Amino acid sequence: MELDRGDNAHTVKRRLQIALNVPTEESSLTFGDMVLKNDLSAVRNDSPLLLTRNILHRSSSTPCLSPRGNDIQQKDKSGPIEILGQSDCFYITKQLVRDIVKAIKMGVDPIPVHSGLGGAYYFRNSRGENVAIVKPTDEEPFAPNNPKGFVGKALGQPGLKRSVRVGETGIREVAAYLLDYDHFANVPPTALVKITHSIFNVNDGVNGNKAHNKNLVSKIASFQQFIKHNFDASDHGTSSFPVSAVHRIGILDVRIFNTDRHAGNLLVRKLDGVGNFGHVELIPIDHGLSLPETLEDPYFEWIHWPQASIPFSDDELDYIRKLDPVRDCEMLRRELPMIREACLRVLVLCTIFLKEAAEFGLCLAEIGEMMSREFRAGEEEPSELEIICIEARRLVEEREVFSPKAGMGDDEFLFDIDCEETEYDFTPKMAAGIGFGNGRYPLSKLEESIEEAEESDEGEEEQEVATLPAPERIPSISKLSMSLKNSSLDSSSGHRSANEQLPASVSFVQLADLTEEEWMVFLEKFQDLLKPAFASRKSITLGQKQRQRLGTSCQF
Numbered sequence: 001m002e003l004d005r006g007d008n009a010h011t012v013k014r015r016l017q018i019a020l021n022v023p024t025e026e027s028s029l030t031f032g033d034m035v036l037k038n039d040l041s042a043v044r045n046d047s048p049l050l051l052t053r054n055i056l057h058r059s060s061s062t063p064c065l066s067p068r069g070n071d072i073q074q075k076d077k078s079g080p081i082e083i084l085g086q087s088d089c090f091y092i093t094k095q096l097v098r099d100i101v102k103a104i105k106m107g108v109d110p111i112p113v114h115s116g117l118g119g120a121y122y123f124r125n126s127r128g129e130n131v132a133i134v135k136p137t138d139e140e141p142f143a144p145n146n147p148k149g150f151v152g153k154a155l156g157q158p159g160l161k162r163s164v165r166v167g168e169t170g171i172r173e174v175a176a177y178l179l180d181y182d183h184f185a186n187v188p189p190t191a192l193v194k195i196t197h198s199i200f201n202v203n204d205g206v207n208g209n210k211a212h213n214k215n216l217v218s219k220i221a222s223f224q225q226f227i228k229h230n231f232d233a234s235d236h237g238t239s240s241f242p243v244s245a246v247h248r249i250g251i252l253d254v255r256i257f258n259t260d261r262h263a264g265n266l267l268v269r270k271l272d273g274v275g276n277f278g279h280v281e282l283i284p285i286d287h288g289l290s291l292p293e294t295l296e297d298p299y300f301e302w303i304h305w306p307q308a309s310i311p312f313s314d315d316e317l318d319y320i321r322k323l324d325p326v327r328d329c330e331m332l333r334r335e336l337p338m339i340r341e342a343c344l345r346v347l348v349l350c351t352i353f354l355k356e357a358a359e360f361g362l363c364l365a366e367i368g369e370m371m372s373r374e375f376r377a378g379e380e381e382p383s384e385l386e387i388i389c390i391e392a393r394r395l396v397e398e399r400e401v402f403s404p405k406a407g408m409g410d411d412e413f414l415f416d417i418d419c420e421e422t423e424y425d426f427t428p429k430m431a432a433g434i435g436f437g438n439g440r441y442p443l444s445k446l447e448e449s450i451e452e453a454e455e456s457d458e459g460e461e462e463q464e465v466a467t468l469p470a471p472e473r474i475p476s477i478s479k480l481s482m483s484l485k486n487s488s489l490d491s492s493s494g495h496r497s498a499n500e501q502l503p504a505s506v507s508f509v510q511l512a513d514l515t516e517e518e519w520m521v522f523l524e525k526f527q528d529l530l531k532p533a534f535a536s537r538k539s540i541t542l543g544q545k546q547r548q549r550l551g552t553s554c555q556f
């Protein structure tokens with residue numbers, strides 16, 4: 001749709017109503033996090049907008065609205081597949097699009113993919129070979145047009161993972177590809193497209209029954225190059241996986257906080273050419289559940305693979321050193337303007353974490369472990385990463401409470417104040433400091449829990465590894481973690497927009513509600529806390545190795 005400078009959200013809605021023959025009066029038009037009221041100046045060329053119906057629990061995204069009127073195809077002048085984005089990275093995708101459009105004209109239709117929970121389609125070239133997998137955003141699990149019966153939520157509601165909204169996995173697939181600089185982790189070329197075909201699924205009404213009219217329908221979808229492969233990592237012993245491939249995929253997973261790196265999401269291709277016997281290549285797919293809006297429990301299948309315990313190579317360390325989370329965010333905002341700031345904060349945090357951890361000398365497995373939650377006695381506990389964030393937040397809040405100008409609304413003050421904490425003694429403060437002195441949280445409950453946790457820690461574990469320093473106790477705070485959950489750690493921001501805060505119970509620590517100034521201070525504090533936490537993790541690993549050696553020698 002061509003827009004004039006003078007157009008406002010209302011005129012856009014009116015034009016959509018005329019073009020697509022759907023009522024738009026009870027709808028909101030969204031650009032990224034922003035509900036557009038009037039001014040459209042933030043909207044850039046080729047930016048997709050989301051039109052959401054407010055009343056019905058069913059919504060459709062703008063260019064994906066199913067055309068109903070007879071004259072629609074005359075009005076939509078776009079081609080059958082249009083890449084949404086400008087990046088030079090899309091040159092392979094452009095070629096694939098040309099091949100597919102040619103094949104469609106010759107009558108080679110796409111075929112539905114039966115595996116997976118979401119709607120997905122293999123698009124083919126004129127020789128009938130699969131060349132791309134296309135996943136429409138409104139056919140994701142729980143989305144209104146899911147063809148496999150997993151329906152029942154509106155676009156924008158929490159999805160399979162609560163910190164990734166329904167309809168928003170496609171942009172994450174693209175983000176993972178764009179962030180995979182130099183094709184380091186081997187993510188297949190992926191783009192967001194507007195694509196028109198009659199194969200796509202449109203459910204009939206709110207019950208989610210399939211409509212059987214095979215009209216042309218336009219959708220926003222992720223479009224990924226199909227990579228020929230022999231199996232996935234769940235069908236194959238992992239010992240032949242190259243160390244560097246595991247490291248590279250792990251580095252990406254850590255940066256994007258992948259919550260879904262299960263073995264099925266690693267394709268394996270045999271390289272049985274001359275001199276390659278037994279060698280395989282790994283292809284990471286399905287990054288739709290990465291870059292969540294809050295920290296939660298990531299899933300890293302590689303965490304217990306021996307490759308992940310081998311130190312990073314010089315090349316890998318060099319790659320990590322060159323990562324720049326600020327540049328990443330700028331690039332993603334440019335290429336995917338609808339991406340939420342909350343996701344970008346997770347990216348920034350995890351990239352800093354990775355860079356500092358690698359520089360400190362931690363291996364991939366140690367980094368992954370620090371990011372993963374533990375379940376003890378059926379309770380989920382915050383990860384070490386989350387505990388660091390909780391502490392960093394406490395320091396930000398404490399600073400605000402004790403600041404003489406607190407409450408005076410002088411945001412700049414946050415930057416004026418001198419930060420004197422050069423050295424931070426991680427352990428004792430971490431154990432005793434996870435309370436919230438600003439009166440918003442039930443401090444007494446937390447203290448009680450801490451005491452109990454400390455008491456129980458003085459038992460078996462400490463006697464077993466008497467040489468280990470106290471930091472080992474940091475993760476074993478199951479009671480504390482429950483208190484944290486109950487105390488609704490997520491402070492409500494008061495800003496309600498399209499970027500509504502996700503339900504409080506799903507995360508131990510929120511990042512999205514910090515103001516920009518608080519976020520900068522938070523990152524400073526976070527970085528200060530990292531070294532002691534890494535030292536603590538290293539001592540745990542060393543302790544485990546000592547125990548293993550001791551165990552082995554006892555056998556003789």
Ligand SMILES: Nc1ncnc2c1ncn2[C@@H]1O[C@H](COP(=O)(O)OP(=O)(O)OP(=O)(O)O)[C@@H](O)[C@H]1O
Pocket residue numbers: 113115116117118119120133188224225226227228264267285286288
């Ligand atoms: N780039 C690709 N190249 C080849 N095959 C692919 C590619 N991406 C996905 N597939 C195949 O399609 C199947 C479904 O894809 P995918 O797992 O991404 O969909 P999904 O609906 O997100 O699945 P899930 O419900 O497991 O998360 C995969 O199991 C894999 O076999």
